[in-house]
Amino acid sequence: MFNIENIPLLLTGMRVTLIVWGGSALCSLVLGTVFGLLCCAPLRIPIIAPLMSAITMVLRGIPFYIQLLIAYFVIPDLLGLANVNASLMATLALGLCSAAYTSQAVVSGINGIATAQWETAFVLGYSPLQTIRFIILPQLIAAITPALCAEADQLIKSTAIFSSIGIMELTGMARNIITREFNPIPIYLTIAGMYLVISLTLNGIIRLAQKTRRTYAKS
Amino acid sequence: MLKVNISRMYYCDNGNAPKIITHDKALSLAPGQLGMLVGTSGVGKTTLLRCIVGLHDNYDGTITIAKTNIRNLTRQQRVNLLGYVPQDYPLINNLTASDNISQPLALTQKWPKEKAKQEARRLLEKFGISDCAQRYPNQLSGGQRQRVRLAMALAIKPQILILDEPTSALDKTNTELVAGALQEACQNNVSVLVSTQDDYLRQLLAKQCFGTIFNLEKT
Numbered sequence: 174m175f176n177i178e179n180i181p182l183l184l185t186g187m188r189v190t191l192i193v194w195g196g197s198a199l200c201s202l203v204l205g206t207v208f209g210l211l212c213c214a215p216l217r218i219p220i221i222a223p224l225m226s227a228i229t230m231v232l233r234g235i236p237f238y239i240q241l242l243i244a245y246f247v248i249p250d251l252l253g254l255a256n257v258n259a260s261l262m263a264t265l266a267l268g269l270c271s272a273a274y275t276s277q278a279v280v281s282g283i284n285g286i287a288t289a290q291w292e293t294a295f296v297l298g299y300s301p302l303q304t305i306r307f308i309i310l311p312q313l314i315a316a317i318t319p320a321l322c323a324e325a326d327q328l329i330k331s332t333a334i335f336s337s338i339g340i341m342e343l344t345g346m347a348r349n350i351i352t353r354e355f356n357p358i359p360i361y362l363t364i365a366g367m368y369l370v371i372s373l374t375l376n377g378i379i380r381l382a383q384k385t386r387r388t389y390a391k392s
Numbered sequence: 393m394l395k396v397n398i399s400r401m402y403y404c405d406n407g408n409a410p411k412i413i414t415h416d417k418a419l420s421l422a423p424g425q426l427g428m429l430v431g432t433s434g435v436g437k438t439t440l441l442r443c444i445v446g447l448h449d450n451y452d453g454t455i456t457i458a459k460t461n462i463r464n465l466t467r468q469q470r471v472n473l474l475g476y477v478p479q480d481y482p483l484i485n486n487l488t489a490s491d492n493i494s495q496p497l498a499l500t501q502k503w504p505k506e507k508a509k510q511e512a513r514r515l516l517e518k519f520g521i522s523d524c525a526q527r528y529p530n531q532l533s534g535g536q537r538q539r540v541r542l543a544m545a546l547a548i549k550p551q552i553l554i555l556d557e558p559t560s561a562l563d564k565t566n567t568e569l570v571a572g573a574l575q576e577a578c579q580n581n582v583s584v585l586v587s588t589q590d591d592y593l594r595q596l597l598a599k600q601c602f603g604t605i606f607n608l609e610k611t
Contacts, residue, residue, distance in 0.1 A: 287482065287485075289478070289480065289482035290482065290484065290485065292447055292478070292482070293478075293482050293483070293484060294484075295446070295447065296445055296446075296447070296471075296474075296476045296478075297471065297496040297500060297544070297548075298467050298468065298470065298471025298496070298500040298548075299496070299499060299500065300467065303499055303500075307484075307495065307499065308484055308486065311486040312485055312486050315486070
């Protein structure tokens with residue numbers, strides 16, 4: 174039987190999940206876009222581009238759980254940092270790992286934009302920054318939004334691993350309650366429902382945004 | 393005064409060795425003069441025009457505008473001197489027809505936005521496509537896109553106008569409209585260099601502007 178007094182605790186966990194997800198998503202978007210821009214064919218910068226490619230390859234090749242453990246236990250130890258904030262390290266680790274995938278979407282999105290768009294900007298006298306700001310980014314956003322949304326959806330579920338380093342997000346809070354009450358079935362079913370609600374809400378917002386954008390493009 | 397003196401021009405496919413596509417070509421255009429570039433397909437007309445506007449740099453020789461080598465022009469100098477209408481008339485995909493004309497004016501020529509929009513409206517009306525002002529490039533026909541692209545090049549009021557097959561998608565009436573616009577440009581002291589396979593446009597230009605013919609055939 175589900176104990177109704179657990180609801181505030183689970184909602185607190187859900188709040189933490191949403192905060193770390195928001196931080197990771199922002200980190201992923203910013204870093205992924207920068208990595209992608211530096212690696213894409215038209216803007217490829219010698220030395221930096223291969224370095225970025227190597228970093229993204231490493232991040233994609235190591236399981237996120239291992240990256241999380243390295244971020245929380247190994248890096249602070251190597252840097253001599255005491256009392257690091259677990260939520261902050263986990264958010265950065267997830268954001269960085271996700272940025273590796275986001276950058277791939279950005280690279281394929283930019284490579285998919287016709288060369289003629291860059292050439293048109295060149296002929297019209299746009300500076301490189303104006304080209305990116307006014308021509309490339311708007312087209313890139315339209316092209317990679319579905320891939321980014323899928324990544325954002327995946328990030329919510331990845332936050333469940335954070336409980337392994339003691340963060341009291343939704344899964345961590347659930348495990349805490351189960352340890353106390355020895356009643357796993359209703360708790361696990363409840364948090365599964367809560368993850369589903371978050372995911373469905375996010376997908377609903379994305380669909381609405383895409384629909385609005387399409388209407389705008391057709392007007 | 394545009395002076396082209398090219399000893400060799402190379403074309404390079406991705407990964408393949410550069411191929412020489414033309415030898416020892418020279419042409420010069422005085423202000424207000426109209427030149428027609430002719431030659432069979434593959435002889436290098438488009439590549440030569442791309443060399444002049446700075447999109448292709450793989451050549452031996454010099455291209456000068458008012459005694460300045462185009463390789464030494466700054467971005468602002470280049471855009472003020474050269475207008476280019478490419479063969480496949482690409483437009484900026486994320487902008488409406490009107491914004492395709494007004495945004496470059498506002499960004500690179502620092503025109504106030506309202507004045508740039510007014511100029512866009514004037515040019516669209518001049519080319520008989522004012523009803524297309526709020527349409528995106530994918531909502532325009534080939535002929536409409538071609539006229540928008542010509543309007544974009546004319547809006548900047550360049551000293552030299554380079555056009556690659558500017559009437560390939562136009563009917564007789566619109567070809568006459570384009571020929572009239574080129575004649576008007578010549579009267580305003582703009583040098584015009586047109587590459588065209590369109591006999592009707594050649595006749596019109598020869599009749600109206602006494603255009604000089606530059607044959608690019610292999611010798």
